[in-house]
Amino acid sequence: MSGVNETVGRPVRSSMQGAKLRETLWGYGFAGLPIAVFGLFFVYPLGYAIYISFLHWGILGRMPGASGTYNYAKVVHDPVFHTALKNVFEYTIGVVPLEMALGMSLALLINQKIRGRNFFRSAFYFPSIASSVAITTIALYILNSDGLFNRIIGSNTPWFTTASTVTWAIVGLNTWTTSGTIMLYYLAGLQAISDDVYEAAALDNTGAWRTFRKITFPLLKPAHFFVLVVFGVGALKIFDQNFLVSNGGGGPNYASYSPVLYIYRQAFSNYDFGVAAAAGVVYFVVIFVLTLVGRLTVGRPEAA
């Protein structure tokens, strides 16, 4: 802009500056409203949460005296928080490889030259966009003690209300609902692989399995990284399913507690906002460190 200004004469220059000022003002005007919303409800709460985490804070607001790091000590030494962490790690380690494997298989299946590709793609994707409450409720019905699943396999285990099975029941449920989204990312990845590579493999008479193992799977590396990071972090933030299968209580025997449910219950069942905020900060750091470790060990996701 300044280069343009220097080449034109003086009177024009001042009107150019007026236009520039006008553009600046309109720019702030247009961007101002979204910036205000983000500042007020995203940036400010971040600081406010840290502030609350160092205070005694109940449902009626701030209570006398500062807690210092008492809330943090309480969270870090709370066996329920430890159980919640253990549950979510088990869940994440279980669900991520399963949904990646299923998502990739579906993508490979859909990527074949078949009739009704779009129909099948939609059919696999639909559970991903249906409401988590409805999906979880349906799963509760089908996996309850006299539900369809138990009638078929001849058992009567209430899968979602048994301490030893609830994590794995949620793993199964969310593999069903998220693999459709993962399929879409893998499809985009598959379509980015050039046909030349496959033609070369066909000329060498390479078998289907060998082509997949030596060519397709390694070339899907960007998709693997992307899905791993995004859905790994997503799995760590699980809440709805844990809340719904336990009537919001995290039971039986704390088996359906997740860290986010722990934060929710500290705030809205125990009304201890200070501890809830501290747990929020602690868990934010946990996820941040895990993401960092993931990046360093698995590598940086390349631009897909």
Add this chain to the structure above:
Amino acid sequence: MTIQTTAAAARPYVPGRARADVARKALLYALIVAVSLLFFVPFIWTLATSFKTIPDSVNVRLIPHPWTTSAWHAIWSQYDFKLYIKNSLFLAVVITCANIVIAGLGGYAFARLKFPGREVLFLLVLGTLMVPDQLRFIPVFVMLTNWHLIGNFTGYILINLVTATNLFFMRQYFLTIPKDFEEAAKLDGAGYFKTFWRVMLPLALPAISALVILQFQGTWNDFVWPLILFGQGNTAHYTVQLGLASLHFTYSTLWPEICAGSIIAILPILAIFLAFQRYFVSGVVSAGVKG
């Protein structure tokens, strides 16, 4: 498919190979149909149960016997789903409209207008994507409590007026529109707002359609924020998702009613999905791969 036939016709001398191809295709279709069925059995089963009686709801038989619509009647009047649908629709429509205008204004400013600090502010907008919800529960609840905005729709609408994802999405689309349109508008004497409202926003219709569909779905399906902001106390502000969760918590064996409620919670999204599925698919992939 035409490619397939010509390829088969091109090698008529290898019947063995053609037969293997047919077998492979048949296996492929069998597999894909089986998986689709597996994906859809739960929905079909739920739909069937919504027309069953309670004793019949535990039978392993798809067709209801006797057939009844009493669960649907109960859901509609006795369990207040009429009100919950109204609430959910109201929130979804208001929030989607607000997002079109505000994300549009912001997206246009960040794509086209030059003002000091633009890049820093844009980074700040993208940075909000990294602030996790679980860290916002407590401060946002406290703020809205202090402003007396808990237990009514205003607080929920306020915190959802615009999302960074929508703003980013609109900005990316505005960047693809040639500058000629704005220059023509400027020559006709249109100001900044008129250029935005009359020229740029209509040109961004494909992006707006995708935004409408994804935002409507997001608000309709939202559970945790309605739970925090109006899930406690009276049910006057319950959304469909809250109503369904509460129905299940209160009457855990009322399966026909619970299944009818689940269908209601899913149906609008299924309808939108069937009508506009290309937006869903392209929205997800562009958000992930290009973002």
